[in-house]
Structures are given as C-alpha cells and as structure tokens.
Amino acid sequence: NAGVTQTPKFRILKIGQSMTLQCTQDMNHNYMYWYRQDPGMGLKLIYYSVGAGITDKGEVPNGYNVSRSTTEDFPLRLELAAPSQTSVYFCASSYLARDTQYFGPGTRLTVL
Amino acid sequence: AQKITQTQPGMFVQEKEAVTLDCTYDTSDQSYGLFWYKQPSSGEMIFLIYQGSYDEQNATEGRYSLNFQKARKSANLVISASQLGDSAMYFCAMRPQGAQKLVFGQGTRLTINP
Numbered sequence: 001n002a003g004v005t006q007t008p009k010f011r012i013l014k015i016g017q018s019m020t021l022q023c024t025q026d027m028n029h030n031y032m033y034w035y036r037q038d039p040g041m042g043l044k045l046i047y048y049s050v051g052a053g054i055t056d057k058g059e060v061p062n063g064y065n066v067s068r069s070t071t072e073d074f075p076l077r078l079e080l081a082a083p084s085q086t087s088v089y090f091c092a093s094s095y096l097a098r099d100t101q102y103f104g105p106g107t108r109l110t111v112l
Numbered sequence: 113a114q115k116i117t118q119t120q121p122g123m124f125v126q127e128k129e130a131v132t133l134d135c136t137y138d139t140s141d142q143s144y145g146l147f148w149y150k151q152p153s154s155g156e157m158i159f160l161i162y163q164g165s166y167d168e169q170n171a172t173e174g175r176y177s178l179n180f181q182k183a184r185k186s187a188n189l190v191i192s193a194s195q196l197g198d199s200a201m202y203f204c205a206m207r208p209q210g211a212q213k214l215v216f217g218q219g220t221r222l223t224i225n226p
Contacts, residue, residue: 031212042116042203042216043157050212058213090157097212098145103157 002026004104006091012110013081021076021107023091031094032074033101034058034066036087043090049074050097081111114139114208116217124223125194132179133189133220135204141165145207146187147214148178152200160202163187191222199224 007022025032030051035043035058045058049068063085065077074093078085088108092101115138125131137146148160163171163178171178179188191198201221205214 033212035214040218042205042218043214044216045213048212056212088155092157097210098207100147100159100162101214102159103149105154105156108155 004091004093004102006089006104006107008107009105010108012112013078014112015081015083017081018077018079019081019109021078021089021091021109023074023076023104024072025074025091025093025102025104026072027093027095027102028071029093029095029102030071031097031099031101032068033092033094034064034074034076035090035092036060037090037106038087046076046089078109083111085109086111114141114144114206114215116204116206116215118202118204118217118220120220121218122221122223124225127196127224127226128193131191131194131198131222133191133202133204133222135187135189135217137185137187137204137206139185139206139208141209143209146178146180147205147207148176148187148189149203149205150198150200151203151219157203161189194224196224196226198222 033048034046047066049055091104094101146163150158201219204217
C-alpha cells in the first residue's frame with residue numbers, strides 16, 4: 001500500500017513553460033485535493049475532486065487546471081508558469097469529505 | 113470566514129518534557145473537524161490526531177492528545193515525553209462544516225533539545 005504518491009519530487013521551470021504534476025493514490029479514496037504551501041505558511045487548497053469526472057475550484061485556482069479521469073489519478077496542470085507559482089505542491093486524498101486527508105510527499109517547484 | 117491561529121512561531125523544549133502547542137480557531141459552524149499534522153524537515157505532511165466538534169472526549173493517539181476547549185475555540189496539541197524525533201513543524205487545521213478543504217494555521221516549529 002503506497003498511499004499517495006507524487007512525481008516529480010523537484011522541478012525547475014522557466015517562466016512561460018508548462019508542466020503536469022502527477023498524483024496517484026491506491027486507497028480507493030473518492031476525494032482528492034491539491035494544495036500549495038508557500039514558504040513559512042500553511043497550505044492552501046487549489047482544486048479538489050469528489051470522484052472521477054468531478055472537480056471544483058479551491059481558494060487559489062488561478063493558473064492551474066485539473067482533471068480526474070480515474071479514481072486513482074488526479075494530475076495538476078500548470079500553464080504558462082509564473083514566479084508566483086514557486087511553491088511546494090501537495091496532493092491529498094480521503095475516502096469521504098469528513099474523513100482525514102492523507103498527503104503525498106510533495107513536489108517542490110521553482111519557476112525562474 | 114474560518115481562520116486558524118497558531119501564536120507560537122517557534123518552541124524549544126528539553127527532551128522528555130511535555131509540550132503544548134497552541135491553536136485557536138474562528139468559526140460560526142456548529143459542526144467541524146480539527147486536525148494536527150506534523151511536517152518534518154523532509155517535507156511530508158503526517159496526520160497526527162483528529163477531534164470532531166461534537167466529540168465529548170478529548171482525542172488521544174499514543175503520546176499525542178488534543179486539549180479541546182470548545183467554548184474558548186481552542187484545540188491545543190499536547191505531546192507527552194518529547195523525543196528528538198518530534199522536532200518538526202506542526203500545523204493545526206480545521207475542516208469547516210460541509211467543506212471539502214482544510215484551513216491551515218501558519219504552523220509552529222518545535223525543536224527538541226537533548
């Protein structure tokens with residue numbers, strides 16, 4: 001049982017480039033989430049999904065897109081990367097909305 | 113809007129001592145959940161303990177306990193018999209009623225001295 005896995009662990013992008021952060025969970029959880037953590041701060045919700053085919057915006061969705069074609073996978077797409085998107089990105093999952101969210105190891109992204 | 117406040121940016125504690133990390137929250141919801149997560153220097157977020165707003169007993173998980181005072185809107189984490197491996201950032205978080213997101217505080221950096 002791997003839990004929540006994220007790839008890559010680290011990435012450096014140039015301004016204007018695009019990339020996809022991958023997230024996979026093997027716990028058959030319905031709910032999946034993307035958060036970002038800026039230096040010295042707590043986490044803020046970018047997008048979440050309540051099941052395959054259903055996604056919705058969180059607090060800070062601008063500059064990102066998501067899709068959820070399967071229960072297991074919830075990729076986060078960055079289009080036209082900007083320095084303000086330099087952050088650590090965490091994927092999380094839970095079985096139900098009221099359940100504990102379990103986090104992946106994070107992706108540290110730097111945009112130069 | 114819901115808010116979590118952690119007033120201690122950093123704490124230094126001697127090994128084997130007990131430590132209390134403060135967390136206060138602001139909400140008008142009747143039903144909500146409170147969580148504590150640990151973030152070691154390696155960066156991952158590790159779930160520690162959960163308290164539901166309707167739970168009458170304080171939550172406990174091994175050396176962790178949550179001192180829940182609903183009227184004061186506080187949910188302090190107590191770590192008994194601290195260990196060197198407890199050195200990390202600790203985040204208090206709240207799940208508002210009916211919401212999918214967690215609202216996080218800014219964290220407290222705990223350092224355990226030998």
